[in-house]
Amino acid sequence: MKKRVISTVLALAMTLGLAACGEQPAQPTQPEGDTGAVATEAGDAGSAEVTEQTPDAGAASGELIKVGIINNDPNESGYRTANDADMQKTFTKENGYDASYAYSLKNDEQIAAAQKFIQDEVDYLLISAAGTSGWDTVLTDAQTQGIKVILFDRTIDADPSLYEASIVSDMAKEGQTAVDWLSSQGLDSYKIVHIQGVMGSAAQIGRTAAMDKMVADNDNWEMVSQQTAEWNAETAQQIVQSVIDSGKEFNVIYAENDDMAKGAVAALDKANISHGVDGDVIVMGYDCNKWALQELLAGNWNYDGQCNPFQASYIDEIIKGLESGNAPAEKTIIMDEKGFDATTITEDDVNTYGI
Amino acid sequence: MKYRLNSLIHKQIFIPIAALLVLTLFNLIMDPSFFAITLGTNNVGKAVLTGNLITILDNASELVILAIGMTLVTSASGGQDISVGAGIAIAGSVMLRILCGPEGTADVVKAPVIVAFLACCVVSMLFGAFNGILVAYFKIQPMVATLILFTAGRSIAAWINENRLPVINDPTFAYYGNYIPGVVLPTPVFIAIICVAAIFLILKFTNMGLYSQAVGINPHSSRLNGIDPAVIKLITYVLLGLCVAVAGFIKVSRISSINYSVVAKDIEMDAILAVALGGNPLGGGKFNMAASILGAYVIQFLTTTLFKYNVDSTALPAYKAVVVIILVVLSAPVVREKINRSVKTLKSKKAVKEA
Numbered sequence: 001m002k003k004r005v006i007s008t009v010l011a012l013a014m015t016l017g018l019a020a021c022g023e024q025p026a027q028p029t030q031p032e033g034d035t036g037a038v039a040t041e042a043g044d045a046g047s048a049e050v051t052e053q054t055p056d057a058g059a060a061s062g063e064l065i066k067v068g069i070i071n072n073d074p075n076e077s078g079y080r081t082a083n084d085a086d087m088q089k090t091f092t093k094e095n096g097y098d099a100s101y102a103y104s105l106k107n108d109e110q111i112a113a114a115q116k117f118i119q120d121e122v123d124y125l126l127i128s129a130a131g132t133s134g135w136d137t138v139l140t141d142a143q144t145q146g147i148k149v150i151l152f153d154r155t156i157d158a159d160p161s162l163y164e165a166s167i168v169s170d171m172a173k174e175g176q177t178a179v180d181w182l183s184s185q186g187l188d189s190y191k192i193v194h195i196q197g198v199m200g201s202a203a204q205i206g207r208t209a210a211m212d213k214m215v216a217d218n219d220n221w222e223m224v225s226q227q228t229a230e231w232n233a234e235t236a237q238q239i240v241q242s243v244i245d246s247g248k249e250f251n252v253i254y255a256e257n258d259d260m261a262k263g264a265v266a267a268l269d270k271a272n273i274s275h276g277v278d279g280d281v282i283v284m285g286y287d288c289n290k291w292a293l294q295e296l297l298a299g300n301w302n303y304d305g306q307c308n309p310f311q312a313s314y315i316d317e318i319i320k321g322l323e324s325g326n327a328p329a330e331k332t333i334i335m336d337e338k339g340f341d342a343t344t345i346t347e348d349d350v351n352t353y354g355i
Numbered sequence: 356m357k358y359r360l361n362s363l364i365h366k367q368i369f370i371p372i373a374a375l376l377v378l379t380l381f382n383l384i385m386d387p388s389f390f391a392i393t394l395g396t397n398n399v400g401k402a403v404l405t406g407n408l409i410t411i412l413d414n415a416s417e418l419v420i421l422a423i424g425m426t427l428v429t430s431a432s433g434g435q436d437i438s439v440g441a442g443i444a445i446a447g448s449v450m451l452r453i454l455c456g457p458e459g460t461a462d463v464v465k466a467p468v469i470v471a472f473l474a475c476c477v478v479s480m481l482f483g484a485f486n487g488i489l490v491a492y493f494k495i496q497p498m499v500a501t502l503i504l505f506t507a508g509r510s511i512a513a514w515i516n517e518n519r520l521p522v523i524n525d526p527t528f529a530y531y532g533n534y535i536p537g538v539v540l541p542t543p544v545f546i547a548i549i550c551v552a553a554i555f556l557i558l559k560f561t562n563m564g565l566y567s568q569a570v571g572i573n574p575h576s577s578r579l580n581g582i583d584p585a586v587i588k589l590i591t592y593v594l595l596g597l598c599v600a601v602a603g604f605i606k607v608s609r610i611s612s613i614n615y616s617v618v619a620k621d622i623e624m625d626a627i628l629a630v631a632l633g634g635n636p637l638g639g640g641k642f643n644m645a646a647s648i649l650g651a652y653v654i655q656f657l658t659t660t661l662f663k664y665n666v667d668s669t670a671l672p673a674y675k676a677v678v679v680i681i682l683v684v685l686s687a688p689v690v691r692e693k694i695n696r697s698v699k700t701l702k703s704k705k706a707v708k709e710a
Binding site for chain 1: 509662
């Protein structure tokens with residue numbers, strides 16, 4: 001029995017070996033057809049595609065710009081999915097880029113990916129860091145190799161000289177925009193149910209800070225309940241349910257993302273509390289998911305704050321600038337972020353800004 | 356009377372009952388209106404019962420259903436399945452994929468809900484069987500075996516729907532997680548009751564309970580008695596898969612949508628906790644199903660109480676932890692035995708004195 005197993009394994013190994021040998025001669029022929037770095041880099045994956053496309057890309061800008069993109073896992077949220085799709089759409093061969101991607105939600109894996117990209121001698125390293133610390137060494141390595149680093153979406157704790165630019169959302173500004181909008185509604189009294197994201201996340205801190213300050217500064221702003229639902233719709237539903245069950249009055253739901261706003265609205269519906277435009281309760285969310293903007297359009301919600309995932313065009317501009325020798329005017333670039341009002345939102349807005 | 360009380364204290368089910376009583380008492384003292392149940396109307400104008408008690412019964416449903424499966428798995432395999440949260444994400448994703456079709460959003464469900472539900476049961480049971488096979492035939496520690504799906508499950512769920520976050524706008528789909536028009540109690544309560552009734556029938560009319568306990572206590576001697584331990588273990592994991600499917604169905608119906616990264620987050624911990632609170636030895640063997648189910652209600656009671664008193668978000672887990680530590684320590688078999696013994700010595704001393 002044992003012998004038979006061993007012989008099968010051996011036979012398999014030999015056939016595989018043969019197969020591997022059979023493939024080899026094909027490889028060296030490919031780079032010959034092409035010039036320089038691009039073809040050698042293309043190596044094992046998709047080399048045929050590159051050879052086909054190089055002529056027209058070459059006509060446009062000579063050589064492709066090699067970028068290594070380190071991002072968080074696109075499954076993490078709708079925001080991340082939109083962010084990744086935007087990157088994939090912008091950094092194409094047609095636009096003069098040769099992009100490689102690495103995804104991880106873990107800082108150490110991201111740093112390892114960065115080291116690999118440095119070894120691959122990319123021209124630019126684009127990083128959306130999972131954690132803020134531990135990046136100094138790898139960024140110094142990049143700098144000595146002449147690789148330019150651009151941070152997007154998230155900042156890191158490193159000396160600003162180590163990177164060219166950082167394109168971020170200003171969560172505190174997002175919070176301020178939303179709270180300003182709310183105060184412009186001119187209610188006599190604001191009784192707020194505030195549903196927070198995961199405590200300590202940048203989005204939670206920024207979006208909470210503006211609201212906390214407003215409540216502290218104004219006598220007619222009252223915090224009925226402030227709890228974390230950890231971005232979770234069902235938890236948000238339970239929290240609002242418990243506020244309703246204990247008979248507390250409120251007229252604003254301030255949720256720090258769309259999912260939680262949706263959960264809160266489910267609880268309102270159960271208790272027959274009207275919400276949205278002309279309703280008793282103002283509903284506010286963040287992130288501008290397409291379905292959320294449709295709720296706005298239908299008048300079921302009142303406000304949705306944008307958290308802009310579309311950084312690729314900003315990065316593209318910076319790279320083009322750097323290539324022609326112009327450093328970006330400012331190191332930290334804060335993106336434009338809108339807040340949508342249910343009374344003024346249009347179908348076009350839903351399609352343009354929905355993620 | 357005294358005798359009865361004594362025998363109750365010795366019973367396993369005493370701990371969850373005592374915990375329920377303590378929580379009830381606490382709420383009665385703090386605010387008796389906690390228990391108020393009112394007949395209101397929901398947003399479609401149907402009469403529904405509302406109040407904290409209803410909310411507890413409603414929101415505990417998923418946990419109760421999971422606790423049933425988790426108790427069986429714990430008993431037979433002497434370990435816990437930590438992938439149930441990820442399993443719920445998968446089950447919910449399958450369900451929405453079938454109901455929404457490839458578009459990712461549906462105004463009217465594209466397939467009968469029962470078809471989608473059966474499909475999600477099959478998928479969940481397959482994943483349950485996967486866990487079961489690793490545990491039963493490959494003899495991997497349950498926590499390690501289920502770690503695979505715990506890690507990969509949410510990505511698989513996202514992949515099933517090609518990374519979209521589907522939304523169903525059909526109000527009939529929301530019936531299962533909220534109210535059926537004309538019924539005053541939330542539907543999940545009934546689903547939980549059906550599941551509880553089913554498991555009690557199974558335990559009464561089949562040898563499932565006996566066999567899983569026998570396997571949990573001593574697999575070798577049960578093998579000598581003609582029970583195949585591997586098959587029994589596998590069956591318990593498949594049953595847990597079924598429970599996961601039902602829980603996932605309720606979860607996605609509650610908000611007619613899903614977010615893979617946060618849906619049913621950390622619910623595996625609550626399910627394991629329910630088993631522990633029921634005083635069941637987590638190392639396998641004997642179990643008390645009613646105690647586990649009560650344990651699940653205790654956990655939800657605690658959560659709702661904490662929401663109700665608006666405990667500071669950052670402190671919430673700490674409060675929960677303190678209560679849980681007390682309950683689990685009290686329900687640990689070692690501690691129970693010690694208490695029993697000290698009670699006995701006290702009594703005998705008293706008896707001596709009286710004599």
